[in-house]
Amino acid sequence: MRGRGQGPLQGVRILDLTSVLMGPYATQIFADLGADVIKIEGPAGDTTRYLPPGHDPARGGMFLNVNRGKRSLALDLKQPAAREVLLKLAANADVFVHSMRAQAIGRLGLDYKALRAANPRIVYANLYGFGRNGPYRDYPAYDDIVQAASGLVDLQARLSNGVPTYLSTVVADKVAGLTGTYAIIAALFARERTGLGQEIEVPMFETLVSFAMVEHLCGSIFEPPLGPPEYVRATSESRRPYRTSDGYIGVMIYNDKHWRAFFDVLGNPDWSRDPMFASMRSRTENITTVLAKLATVIEGRTTDEWLDLLRKAEIPATQIATLTDLLHDPHLMETGFWEERDTQDGKLRFPGIPTHFSETPGAIGDAGPALGADSRDVLTEGGFTDAEIEALMESGAAIMPKMEEHDGQQ
Structure with a gap:
C-alpha cells in the first residue's frame, strides 16, 4: 500500500476498534505517521462508510479520508472465535484502541484485563463519551451531545442573540481524537522507558470541558470566584x-x-487617546465598546485597502475564506498541502499531513479500504493457517469482501 509505514511511528501496530469520527481521526494520524493501523469492523462496517457522497455506497468521501492508510479486518466479535482472533493479534500489537462504552466493551470480554493478559506491554485506550467513574458513564455521546454538555453551545448562544447553536464543525470528536492521539503516544514513550503497558481513558465530555475552560475559567479559577x-x-x-x-x-x-x-495607520485620531484603549486590561474591561468602535472604523475602507494597510503595519488581518477557496488557496498550493491521486474511486484530493518531520516524514496511504479487504493478510501475519482462516470465514467469525471487490481494492 502506498504510504503505509513511512514516518516516525514506523513499526507501531495498532488494533483500531473505533467507529464514526473521534477514534478514526485519532488513528488516521497514526497511519499518516507510519503506524500499521488495523481497522477492526463488524459485519455491517463502520456507519461512516455509508455517508454520501461517494461512487461506492460503502465508501463515502469522509470514510475514504479519515480511514486512509489503514487495513480493514472484519470480525463478528459476538462470536467467541472472533474474540480469540483479536486476542491472538493483540499479543503482537502495541496499541488497542476502542470507542465503545465501558459496559459494551466489557460484554465482549475485551476490557483492559483481557488485553493485558494477552500482552502485558499493550497500551489500551478507551475513547468514549463520559468518564466511567461518574454518573453519566452509560449515557450515549455524539459530537452534538458533548458540545451541548460541555458549555460550547451556551458560549455560541452569546454570539447569536441568545439562541443556542452548535459549532459548524464536529469539534468534540476531533478535539477528543487529538487528545487520544497524544495520550497514546505519551504512553508508548513511557513504555519505552519502563517496559510497562497501561490503560488510558479519554472521555469526550471531560476533554471538551478542559478545552473550553482554557480561556473561559478566568475568575472562577479562584475560590471564592x-x-x-x-x-x-x-x-x-x-x-x-x-x-x-x-x-x-x-x-x-x-x-x-x-x-x-x-492608530498610526489612522493618523492617531483624537478618540485613540481615550484611556480605555491604553492597556490590555482597560481594553478587556471595555471590550464591547472597543470592538464596536473598531467595527465603525473598518467600514470606511475596502477589504483590499485594509489588507494592504494592516499587513504593512504587521497587524494580523486576512480575507474571509470559504472552504471552496481553500481548495485553491495559493499558500496551500505552494506548500503542497493538497495531495491528489488517481484511485479506483476516481481522482481523490486528500488534505495533507499538517506536521513535518525533517528526518522521518509521514505519508498519506491509500483511501479507506473496503470492508474486510485485508482480513486474510492480517490473519496470515497473525499466525493463522489457511485452514484456520477458511474456518473463520465459513463460520462468519471473520469476513472478507467478494473476490472481485478485494481484487479491485488498492
Whole structure:
C-alpha cells in the first residue's frame, strides 16, 4: 500500500476498534505517521462508510479520508472465535484502541484485563463519551451531545442573540481524537522507558470541558470566584468579522504594539487617546465598546485597502475564506498541502499531513479500504493457517469482501 509505514511511528501496530469520527481521526494520524493501523469492523462496517457522497455506497468521501492508510479486518466479535482472533493479534500489537462504552466493551470480554493478559506491554485506550467513574458513564455521546454538555453551545448562544447553536464543525470528536492521539503516544514513550503497558481513558465530555475552560475559567479559577467563568473578549457580541465598504475582513488587533500601529495607520485620531484603549486590561474591561468602535472604523475602507494597510503595519488581518477557496488557496498550493491521486474511486484530493518531520516524514496511504479487504493478510501475519482462516470465514467469525471487490481494492 502506498504510504503505509513511512514516518516516525514506523513499526507501531495498532488494533483500531473505533467507529464514526473521534477514534478514526485519532488513528488516521497514526497511519499518516507510519503506524500499521488495523481497522477492526463488524459485519455491517463502520456507519461512516455509508455517508454520501461517494461512487461506492460503502465508501463515502469522509470514510475514504479519515480511514486512509489503514487495513480493514472484519470480525463478528459476538462470536467467541472472533474474540480469540483479536486476542491472538493483540499479543503482537502495541496499541488497542476502542470507542465503545465501558459496559459494551466489557460484554465482549475485551476490557483492559483481557488485553493485558494477552500482552502485558499493550497500551489500551478507551475513547468514549463520559468518564466511567461518574454518573453519566452509560449515557450515549455524539459530537452534538458533548458540545451541548460541555458549555460550547451556551458560549455560541452569546454570539447569536441568545439562541443556542452548535459549532459548524464536529469539534468534540476531533478535539477528543487529538487528545487520544497524544495520550497514546505519551504512553508508548513511557513504555519505552519502563517496559510497562497501561490503560488510558479519554472521555469526550471531560476533554471538551478542559478545552473550553482554557480561556473561559478566568475568575472562577479562584475560590471564592473573582468573576464568572467567561473570557469576555471571546464572548463579546462585537467580536466578529468586520464589515468593510465592500465585504468582510478578519482583523485581530490584540496587544499594545498592534493598537499603537493601528492608530498610526489612522493618523492617531483624537478618540485613540481615550484611556480605555491604553492597556490590555482597560481594553478587556471595555471590550464591547472597543470592538464596536473598531467595527465603525473598518467600514470606511475596502477589504483590499485594509489588507494592504494592516499587513504593512504587521497587524494580523486576512480575507474571509470559504472552504471552496481553500481548495485553491495559493499558500496551500505552494506548500503542497493538497495531495491528489488517481484511485479506483476516481481522482481523490486528500488534505495533507499538517506536521513535518525533517528526518522521518509521514505519508498519506491509500483511501479507506473496503470492508474486510485485508482480513486474510492480517490473519496470515497473525499466525493463522489457511485452514484456520477458511474456518473463520465459513463460520462468519471473520469476513472478507467478494473476490472481485478485494481484487479491485488498492
